[in-house]
Amino acid sequence: MDTAIGSFKLPEWRAHTCRCIAVPVFSHSTCLRLQIFEKNPTKIKNYGIWLRYQSRTGYHNMYKEYRDTTLNGAVEQMYTEMASRHRVRFPCIQIIKTATIPAKLCKRDNTKQFHNSKIKFPLVVKKVRPPTRKLKTTYKATRPNLFM
Amino acid sequence: MPFKRYVEIGRVALVNYGKDYGKLVVIVDVVDQNRALVDAPDMVRSQMNFKRLTLADIKIDINRVPKKKTLIDAMEKADVKNKWENSSWGRKLIVQKRRTSLNDFDRFKLMLAKIKFWVVFNVLKIGIMLGILFPIPMKAGMVRQELAKLKKETAA
Numbered sequence: 001m002d003t004a005i006g007s008f009k010l011p012e013w014r015a016h017t018c019r020c021i022a023v024p025v026f027s028h029s030t031c032l033r034l035q036i037f038e039k040n041p042t043k044i045k046n047y048g049i050w051l052r053y054q055s056r057t058g059y060h061n062m063y064k065e066y067r068d069t070t071l072n073g074a075v076e077q078m079y080t081e082m083a084s085r086h087r088v089r090f091p092c093i094q095i096i097k098t099a100t101i102p103a104k105l106c107k108r109d110n111t112k113q114f115h116n117s118k119i120k121f122p123l124v125v126k127k128v129r130p131p132t133r134k135l136k137t138t139y140k141a142t143r144p145n146l147f148m
Numbered sequence: 149m150p151f152k153r154y155v156e157i158g159r160v161a162l163v164n165y166g167k168d169y170g171k172l173v174v175i176v177d178v179v180d181q182n183r184a185l186v187d188a189p190d191m192v193r194s195q196m197n198f199k200r201l202t203l204a205d206i207k208i209d210i211n212r213v214p215k216k217k218t219l220i221d222a223m224e225k226a227d228v229k230n231k232w233e234n235s236s237w238g239r240k241l242i243v244q245k246r247r248t249s250l251n252d253f254d255r256f257k258l259m260l261a262k263i264k265f266w267v268v269f270n271v272l273k274i275g276i277m278l279g280i281l282f283p284i285p286m287k288a289g290m291v292r293q294e295l296a297k298l299k300k301e302t303a304a
Contacts, residue, residue: 042185042192042193042194043213044177044179044185044195044213067179067180068179068195069179069185069195111180114178114179114180114181117157117211117212118156118157119155119156119157119178120154120155120156121154121155121156122151122153122154122155123153123155123198123203124151126202127199129164129165129199131164131165131169132165132169148151148153148203
């Protein structure tokens with residue numbers, strides 16, 4: 001798959017998660033790929049993704065829900081989740097449909113639990129890490145304090 | 149031990165990793181269990197992993213996903229900047245920043261100030277021990293206060 005959008009080259013895996021439309025240029029077979037950007041990337045949306053995937057034993061349909069700010073992000077989540085939960089890789093997944101779902105129509109409890117305007121939860125474990133990877137060391141003088 | 153700092157809308161957090169390292173941001177909405185929608189007066193609203201945030205004690209009163217102007221007003225009302233700079237955590241960060249930004253001349257001045265402080269400190273200490281300076285037995289707390297005052301004066 002051509003991973004260039006216009007004259008802008010993307011790494012292979014990124015190209016799969018970018019929304020592009022292919023515009024044929026001057027009736028040649030080469031296409032101008034124009035990237036579609038998210039209309040409202042600061043708004044959290046519930047994405048429903050209908051997909052068809054091939055498992056080791058056959059094809060199955062699935063409907064999954066994700067909370068994200070962009071469609072690209074939701075689709076990326078979907079691919080990684082399918083790979084981890086069902087061992088389905090990118091070529092075996094076909095996205096049938098994606099849609100933003102209003103909160104009332106969400107089916108999955110996992111997304112519905114965040115539909116709370118007074119949401120409140122503690123962070124249980126503090127991840128102690130150096131602020132840049134350069135400051136990472138193999139050994140530390142003291143044990144980390146993981147209490148938030 | 150019950151938790152004191154919660155991820156909630158309006159919680160102020162410090163970014164501890166990444167491009168926005170050191171920024172104070174406000175949690176404006178929760179995307180899912182790992183990410184929050186985060187906003188600050190000087191940045192575009194974006195999502196951030198909780199692993200990059202350290203929650204602070206400050207919480208401001210806002211609704212879910214406020215407009216930028218509302219957020220700025222709420223931060224002014226809650227006096228986030230001053231509360232942060234007067235908190236022990238905020239003060240420590242300011243001192244750290246100051247220390248890293250010293251140039252050689254500043255470090256020289258700091259060295260002189262420290263020498264001056266410790267000379268006075270030791271003179272006072274010996275004076276107290278020998279009972280010369282303060283014939284009336286002084287309470288240890290008062291002595292510490294005097295020394296703390298001296299230390300603050302010579303602090304960069």
